[in-house]
Amino acid sequence: MNDALLKDFQALVGKENVMESEADTFSYAYDAAVLDPVVPGLVVRPTTREELGKVVKLCNDNALPITVRGSGTNLSGGTIPSKGGVVILTNALNKIIEINEADLYAVVEPGVITAKFAAEVAARGLFYPPDPGSQAVSTLGGNVAENAGGLRGLKYGVTKDYVMGVNFFDVDGEIVKSGSRTVKCVTGLNLAGLMVGSEGTLGVFETITLKLTPPPLAAKALMAIFDDVNKASETVAAIIAAKIVPATLEFMDNFTIRTVEDFAHAGLPVDAQALLLIEVDGHPGQVADEAEKVEAICKKLGATRIQVAKDAAERNKVWEARRAALSALARVSPTTVLEDATVPRSKIPAMMHALSGIASKYKLTIGTFGHAGDGNLHPTILTDRRNTEEWHRVEAAIDEIFEVALGLGGTLSGEHGIGLAKSKYMEKETSRATILYSRRLKKALDPKGILNPGKIIGE
Amino acid sequence: MADMQKLLKLLGELDDQLVSCMRCGMCQAVCPIYGQTGREADVARGKIALLEGLAKELVKDPAGVQDKVTRCLLCGSCAANCPSGVKALDIFLKARTILTGYMGLSKVKQAIFRGMLTKPKLFNKLLGVAGMFQGLFTTPVNDIIGSSCSKFLAPVLGDRHLMLLAKTPLHSEVPSLDTPAGKSGLKVAFFPGCLADKIFPRVGHAVLKVLKHHGVGVYMPEGQACCGIPALSSGDRESYDKLVRANLEVFAKGNFDYLVTPCATCTSTMKKIWPMMAEGMSKAEQETIKALSAKIMDVNAFVVDKLGLTAPQAAEGAQTVTVHDPCHLKKSLGVSAQPRTVLSMNTGCKIVEMNASDACCGCGGSFTLQHADISAKIGKQKRDNIAATGAKVVATGCPACMLQISDMLSRSGDRIAVKHPMEIYAESL
Numbered sequence: 001m002n003d004a005l006l007k008d009f010q011a012l013v014g015k016e017n018v019m020e021s022e023a024d025t026f027s028y029a030y031d032a033a034v035l036d037p038v039v040p041g042l043v044v045r046p047t048t049r050e051e052l053g054k055v056v057k058l059c060n061d062n063a064l065p066i067t068v069r070g071s072g073t074n075l076s077g078g079t080i081p082s083k084g085g086v087v088i089l090t091n092a093l094n095k096i097i098e099i100n101e102a103d104l105y106a107v108v109e110p111g112v113i114t115a116k117f118a119a120e121v122a123a124r125g126l127f128y129p130p131d132p133g134s135q136a137v138s139t140l141g142g143n144v145a146e147n148a149g150g151l152r153g154l155k156y157g158v159t160k161d162y163v164m165g166v167n168f169f170d171v172d173g174e175i176v177k178s179g180s181r182t183v184k185c186v187t188g189l190n191l192a193g194l195m196v197g198s199e200g201t202l203g204v205f206e207t208i209t210l211k212l213t214p215p216p217l218a219a220k221a222l223m224a225i226f227d228d229v230n231k232a233s234e235t236v237a238a239i240i241a242a243k244i245v246p247a248t249l250e251f252m253d254n255f256t257i258r259t260v261e262d263f264a265h266a267g268l269p270v271d272a273q274a275l276l277l278i279e280v281d282g283h284p285g286q287v288a289d290e291a292e293k294v295e296a297i298c299k300k301l302g303a304t305r306i307q308v309a310k311d312a313a314e315r316n317k318v319w320e321a322r323r324a325a326l327s328a329l330a331r332v333s334p335t336t337v338l339e340d341a342t343v344p345r346s347k348i349p350a351m352m353h354a355l356s357g358i359a360s361k362y363k364l365t366i367g368t369f370g371h372a373g374d375g376n377l378h379p380t381i382l383t384d385r386r387n388t389e390e391w392h393r394v395e396a397a398i399d400e401i402f403e404v405a406l407g408l409g410g411t412l413s414g415e416h417g418i419g420l421a422k423s424k425y426m427e428k429e430t431s432r433a434t435i436l437y438s439r440r441l442k443k444a445l446d447p448k449g450i451l452n453p454g455k456i457i458g459e
Numbered sequence: 460m461a462d463m464q465k466l467l468k469l470l471g472e473l474d475d476q477l478v479s480c481m482r483c484g485m486c487q488a489v490c491p492i493y494g495q496t497g498r499e500a501d502v503a504r505g506k507i508a509l510l511e512g513l514a515k516e517l518v519k520d521p522a523g524v525q526d527k528v529t530r531c532l533l534c535g536s537c538a539a540n541c542p543s544g545v546k547a548l549d550i551f552l553k554a555r556t557i558l559t560g561y562m563g564l565s566k567v568k569q570a571i572f573r574g575m576l577t578k579p580k581l582f583n584k585l586l587g588v589a590g591m592f593q594g595l596f597t598t599p600v601n602d603i604i605g606s607s608c609s610k611f612l613a614p615v616l617g618d619r620h621l622m623l624l625a626k627t628p629l630h631s632e633v634p635s636l637d638t639p640a641g642k643s644g645l646k647v648a649f650f651p652g653c654l655a656d657k658i659f660p661r662v663g664h665a666v667l668k669v670l671k672h673h674g675v676g677v678y679m680p681e682g683q684a685c686c687g688i689p690a691l692s693s694g695d696r697e698s699y700d701k702l703v704r705a706n707l708e709v710f711a712k713g714n715f716d717y718l719v720t721p722c723a724t725c726t727s728t729m730k731k732i733w734p735m736m737a738e739g740m741s742k743a744e745q746e747t748i749k750a751l752s753a754k755i756m757d758v759n760a761f762v763v764d765k766l767g768l769t770a771p772q773a774a775e776g777a778q779t780v781t782v783h784d785p786c787h788l789k790k791s792l793g794v795s796a797q798p799r800t801v802l803s804m805n806t807g808c809k810i811v812e813m814n815a816s817d818a819c820c821g822c823g824g825s826f827t828l829q830h831a832d833i834s835a836k837i838g839k840q841k842r843d844n845i846a847a848t849g850a851k852v853v854a855t856g857c858p859a860c861m862l863q864i865s866d867m868l869s870r871s872g873d874r875i876a877v878k879h880p881m882e883i884y885a886e887s888l
Contacts, residue, residue: 026517092497136485330542385478
C-alpha cells in the first residue's frame with residue numbers, strides 16, 4: 001500500500017480506524033474455516049455508513065480487493081481476504097436503527113450482533129427466530145451474506161426468510177435500494193434476494209430490514225433415545241408425516257453422545273446409537289397435544305427411552321446436551337472440521353450409513369450431530385492438521401462426503417456457505433452454465449472484480 | 460536472550476496449546492477489551508493466531524506481537540467461555556515470559572521488580588516512607604470511598620482517584636502471628652497480599668477478626684513476598700521465581716490446614732499459576748508448590764465451605780449491598796456464592812444484584828497503568844451497573860478490583876462505599 005493511498009483511507013475514516021501494522025493485518029488473515037491464512041494489506045473500520053460507502057469507492061477506484069468482515073466466524077473461508085487486499089470491518093456499524101412493533105420489522109446496520117438483536121427484539125415482546133450456532137458473536141450482516149441457518153430452521157426457516165430488504169453499496173459507493181418495510185413488495189428486481197447468501201461478492205450492505213414475528217407462547221422439549229440410527233431417522237420422517245413441525249429436531253450419533261457425556265456428564269446413555277432432541281412450540285393447547293403425539297410416535301418407532309422435560313429447568317437440561325456437542329467434540333483433538341453437507345431428510349439413514357463407511361475407509365474419527373429435521377447434519381472430523389498424512393485422508397474424506405450428499409440429491413452447504421472451501425465442488429452440484437452465468441453477473445456488477453474475489457464461483 | 464532461534468523454539472513448545480484454538484471467535488462475546496476496541500488482535504483468538512504466526516515465521520515482528528499480547532487484562536473470560544477449552548491464560552502468561560526474555564525487560568520494570576518487589580523488607584520500608592509524604596501531593600476527594608486525587612502525580616497517574624497507602628500497614632500492626640486452632644479445630648496460614656497489607660489493612664484486620672471469632676488458629680509469618688503476578692504478567696520470570704521461592708520458604712515453616720488470602724488475584728495466582736509455571740523449578744520445589752497449592756483457598760470460600768456458615772435472614776431496613784464478582788474468583792476459581800454468604804452474615808445488609816456482576820472491572824494490574832483509557836472505559840461500565848442498583852455499598856473479594864472500582868465511583872462523584880465481604884461480616888461481630 002503506497003503512502004498516498006494510506007493517507008486517503010486515514011482521511012476517510014480517521015487514523016485510528018486504519019490498521020496496517022503486521023500484527024494487526026495478520027489478525028485478519030483467517031476466519032473459522034480450517035484454511036491457510038492470507039494476510040490483507042490494510043484493515044479499515046468505518047464508523048458511519050457514509051464512510052463505508054466512501055471506502056468501497058476508494059477501493060474500487062484503486063482496484064483493491066475488498067473483503068467485508070463482521071466477526072470472522074465463517075466456516076468456509078468467506079472472510080479470508082485477498083493477499084494485500086482491504087478488509088472492511090463492520091463491527092463499528094452496530095446500530096439497531098428501528099424496531100417497529102406495529103409493522104413487525106426492524107432496520108439494522110450490518111454489524112449488529114445477532115444475539116444482542118434477538119434479545120432487544122425479545123425485550124419488546126417479539127421474536128427473531130434465526131439462531132446460528134455463532135449467534136453470540138456473529139453479525140446480522142454476516143448472517144445475511146451467508147444465509148445463516150440454525151436450530152430453528154425446520155419450522156421457522158433461515159435468515160433469508162426474514163430479510164425484507166437490503167440497501168447496499170455498489171462498487172462505486174452508490175446506494176442501491178431493495179425490498180421494503182411492507183409484507184408485500186413487488187417493486188423491481190428482487191435484489192435483496194440476490195444479496196442473501198452472496199458472501200460479499202455482489203455488494204456491500206448498508207442497512208438490512210428484517211421481519212419479526214410474535215413469539216410462541218409455550219414450548220415443550222423431549223429427548224428420545226434409540227438403539228438404532230434407522231429408527232431415529234424413521235421417527236423424524238413419521239413426525240413430519242403426522243403433520244407436526246417441531247421448532248427443533250436435533251440428532252446426535254453414538255460417538256457424539258459418548259463425547260458429550262464424557263465432557264458434560266449430562267446423564268446421556270452412552271450405549272445409545274442415536275438420540276433425538278425435539279421441541280414443539282406454539283399455543284399451549286397445541287403444544288400439549290403435539291408433545292403427546294410426538295411421544296407416541298417415538299414410542300411406536302422403537303425409542304428405548306423418552307424423557308419429557310417437565311419444566312424450564314429440565315428443558316434447559318435437554319438443550320444443554322445439544323449445546324455441548326460441538327464443544328465436547330472440539331476438545332477431543334486439536335483440529336475440528338465441521339461440515340454441513342445437507343440431504344433431503346428422508347435420506348438421513350443413507351447419509352449416516354455413508355458417513356460411517358467414510359470414517360472407516362479413511363480411518364478417521366467422525367462425530368455427527370445436527371439438524372435432523374431439515375437434513376442438515378454436521379459430520380465433524382476430529383483430526384490434527386499438523387499430521388500431513390492424516391490431513392490428506394481428511395481432504396479425501398471431505399471430497400467423498402460431498403460426493404455422497406450430492407448423490408443423495410442433497411447440497412454442498414446447508415448453512416456455512418461455499419466461500420473458498422467448497423467453490424471447487426460448485427459445478428458438481430449445479431452446472432457449468434450456472435457458474436458462467438454467475439460469473440457474468442458478477443463481472444457486470446463488479447467489472448474490476450474487487451468484491452470478495454475467489455469466493456463461491458472462483459475467479 | 461536476543462536469539463530468534465531460541466524464541467522460535469520456546470514458542471514452538473506452546474504449539475500443542477496454540478493449535479487447540481479452532482478460531483471459532485466465541486471469545487469476542489466476552490473479552491472486555493475487544494468490547495471496547497473491536498480489534499481482532501485484542502481478543503484471544505487474534506493473540507493466539509499471532510503467536511502461532513510468530514512461531515511459524517509467518518509474522519516477523521516479535522515487538523508487534525508482544526505489544527498485542529500484553530494488551531490483555533488476564534481476566535480469563537475467554538478461557539472460561541472457550542468451547543474447545545483453550546487454556547488462554549496459561550498461553551498468554553508463558554508467551555509474555557518468552558517474549559520479554561527475547562525483547563528484554565524495560566528499565567522501569569527492572570527497577571520496580573528486581574530492585575524493590577523481590578526485596579520484601581526494602582519494599583515495605585520504601586512504601587512506608589512514601590506513605591509519610593503522600594499527603595503532601597494529594598487531596599482527599601470522597602470521604603465515603605476514602606479516595607484522593609493528585610495534580611502532582613497526574614503525569615504518571617492521569618486523572619485517577621487514588622486509594623492512598625495506609626498510615627499503618629497491616630504488617631506494622633501485626634508483624635506475625637502463630638495462634639493454635641480454637642473451637643473450629645482448624646488452623647490457617649494467612650497471606651494478606653500486598654494490597655490488603657499496604658492499602659487496605661482494614662481488610663486484613665477484618666479477616667483476622669472473623670477467624671478469631673470462629674476459633675480458627677492463624678499462622679502469619681514475617682517476610683511474606685508478593686505472590687509474583689505483577690512480575691510474571693510483565694514477563695519477568697526471574698523476579699517471579701524469586702518471589703515464589705521467598706513465599707515457599709516462609710510458609711514451609713508453618714503447620715496449617717489451609718492457606719487463605721482475601722485477594723482473588725493472589726489466590727488464583729498461588730493456586731493455579733504457581734503449579735502451572737513450576738516446570739523450571741527443582742523437583743523438591745515442585746512438590747512443595749503442589750502440596751501448598753492444594754491448601755490455598757479464597758478466604759470467603761474457606762469460611763463458608765470449611766466453617767459451614769449459612770446466612771441468616773436480613774434484618775428489617777437492612778442497607779443494600781451489591782456484589783462485583785472478581786474475574787480471578789468466579790472465572791478462575793468458580794467462587795461466587797461464598798462472598799455473598801459472607802456479607803449476608805451481617806443481617807444489616809441485603810444484596811441487590813447488579814447487571815453483569817461478573818464483567819471485568821478493567822483493572823488488570825499494571826494494565827490499568829499502561830492502557831488507562833481502555834481500562835477506564837471498561838471500569839465506567841462497571842460503575843454504571845453499580846450505580847444503577849442504588850446500593851449504598853459495593854462488595855468484592857479482591858483488593859485490586861476494590862482499587863479500580865473506588866477510582867471509577869469516585870471519578871463519577873458517587874457516594875458508594877467499596878468493601879470486602881469479610882469487612883462487612885466483621886462489622887457485625
